[in-house]
Amino acid sequence: MKFYWLFLFLLLGACDSKDIGSSSMVGQHTVIKVQLHEDVENVVSGSSLKFEKECMSQVNMCWYKISKSFSDDNLPSVMVNGSLKLDQVASASIAVDQDVGSNVESLDLSIRSLPDGSRHEEYQAFLYKLLKEIKSTGWVHYYSPSDPRISGAESDKIQSPNKVLGDYVLSHPWLDPDYEIDLERWLKIGKFYNWHFYKDGDHLTLKAWRRDSDDAPDERGTYLVSLSFTTEREYFVSGFSETEDKKRWKELLPRRLEEYKKIRGVREKKAVDAGIKIDTGYQDPPIQALRN
Template sequence: MKFLWMLFSGLLLAACNNGESNMTTAQNNIEIELHDQIEKAVQNSPLKFSQECMSELDLCWYKFKRSANEKELPTITVKNSNSSLTIEKATSITMVVDKKVGDTIENLDLTVRGLPDNSPHEKQKTFIYNLLKKIQAAGWKHYYYPGDPRISGSQLKKIPSPDSVLGYLTSSHPWLDPDYELDIDRWLQIESFYNWYFYNDGVYLTFKAWRRDSKDTPNETGTYLLSMEFLSERDFWSSGFTKDEEKAKWKELLPAQLKRDHDARAAAENNARAAGIEIDENYKDPVIKAIQ
């Protein structure tokens, strides 16, 4: 997955802005309702989506893409249940539909134009945290992966590593708790990839940032690629299984996987407590509706 993300990043960065071109387009607003029928979303969009399908896999990709150099880029409003998140200056939208299980929007990926290439890291960081605040203001809650210890950003000074906690590799790392903004020194200690995780009524959102430092002033300026991935329960949890037959039976297999994850979390949290690191006891895993 990391290789695919880097490959995608490189292709997209080739079109990123080093300033803005003279191209102008009328401002357009696109609304996408998660779990809605894909045809309805495509037909109601003021902008045209391309469609690519692989019949042997029963998968279809619905795509919209603009150059980041354009002055006017669309605003995307993503709706889920009672939540409405509006993101400005989207450069690409991809919706993936698995025809084997339905024709609704369960997998949505947005790429967002950030600051110009080689802007100061401090300004880039501020821009990203403002987006994180916007996500939270729209009702999205911080999410811990079930195998990760529930350690908030309040404990980050006790954790020297940006990718592990007492040697335990963790995705929902305390340094990337959206409620606590990192100082610039810790920000730059993270190698290239930043992931923040959120949850809202059956949908999981990953906000991703990829950093490429400038050649001349790597500690001062850089270029950042920003994207948001929205996954339904089905797409989020089934992605943890590699074989097609396992993905088809994800509801049956998930309870056992969650038991293994929670055992790993308990062990990591016990080690953390012994080291004087506080656990976020108030955090409860969101209900997985499909296996209630």
């Protein structure tokens, strides 16, 4: 994962201009419209912009991409699911799993944020503003199924930036999108920041990768900011490593969820014993695929 982020960081600034998706012009800025679950051919055919398609026959996957330089004066915006508009998009990649159809299963965006070498608190303010914009369109904080439900209100009781009482977690209280942390704690998190959301069965992760300034690492840095959107199917299928298991994900998922529930129970008991409050008001969102 770290190599993926580093590769993006080094590569994206030198990318050529390509475009994808349904689009319109607002002033001189292109707006690319992408809807998860929509047939990708509808997205592409409705576009007046060029796009690049890449396929891997070994995994029967295709990607439709745009890529521009971060320094481009006229970066496009992307409208996701008709409500969340992301500006200054330098790259976008739509993935389609041809084994299950031609619908959009995932969307990855990299956006231009602040000039290289900006102050950490400026990047922090930028990201918290983006978090508010995401929440304003109905995306809700999501706890990974095996993680303890510990909100940002309990952050002062957690000493490690990546673990909770010795257990590594994906949904860490310091990165609860409903709470802001101070700059000292922000810098202790390290190179990678992840905030998780869900809405109507879909999932979103806002990511930031930090590279500190060589001259003033505690004061300035450069952050690569990206957003990953996935359908419910893609989110849970990715948890299975074997090809045959991926095909049987609906059948296998209930047992996997029970395993997650047991892990969460153990972690939450440990937290309660340590005087940490559990966010019992949070309940895992219903999985639509298991209702059918």
